[in-house]
Amino acid sequence: MQCFFVEFRCELGKAYSVAEELANREIASEVYSVSGPFDLLAKFYVSDDVDIGHFVAENIHSINGIERTQTTLTFKAF
Numbered sequence: 001m002q003c004f005f006v007e008f009r010c011e012l013g014k015a016y017s018v019a020e021e022l023a024n025r026e027i028a029s030e031v032y033s034v035s036g037p038f039d040l041l042a043k044f045y046v047s048d049d050v051d052i053g054h055f056v057a058e059n060i061h062s063i064n065g066i067e068r069t070q071t072t073l074t075f076k077a078f
Contacts, residue, residue, distance in 0.1 A: 001045050003077075004052055006060060007038035007070040014065030015039040021063045038070065 010018050015033065019040055022028045028042040046055055056071055 002048055002050065002052065003043065003045050003074045005072045005074070006042050006044065006056065007034075007072070008040040008042070008066055009037065009068040010039045011065050011067050018063055018065045021065075022060075025059065025063075027059050 008015075008018060019031050019033070022031050022040075022042055028044055030043040032041045033039065034041045044055075046052065052071070052073065056069070060066070060069060
C-alpha cells in the first residue's frame, strides 16, 4: 500500500462541502480541517500498482470547490 497526503485550499465557503464529498466518495482514510494556508488535509491509501498522479487527477481534482491542492508522498513510517 502507498500512503500519501493531500492539502486542499478551497473556494471561500466550500471547505465543508469539499470535505463532505471526500467522505461520500469513500476515498480518504481521514479528513481534517486545518489552520494555515490550506483548509483541509486528507490521508489516502492506494494499492502499490495505482499511479498517484492519475488517482489525484481523476478522483480529487473533479470535486467542485477546490481551488488548489498539494500532494505529499510518504516513504517510510517510523
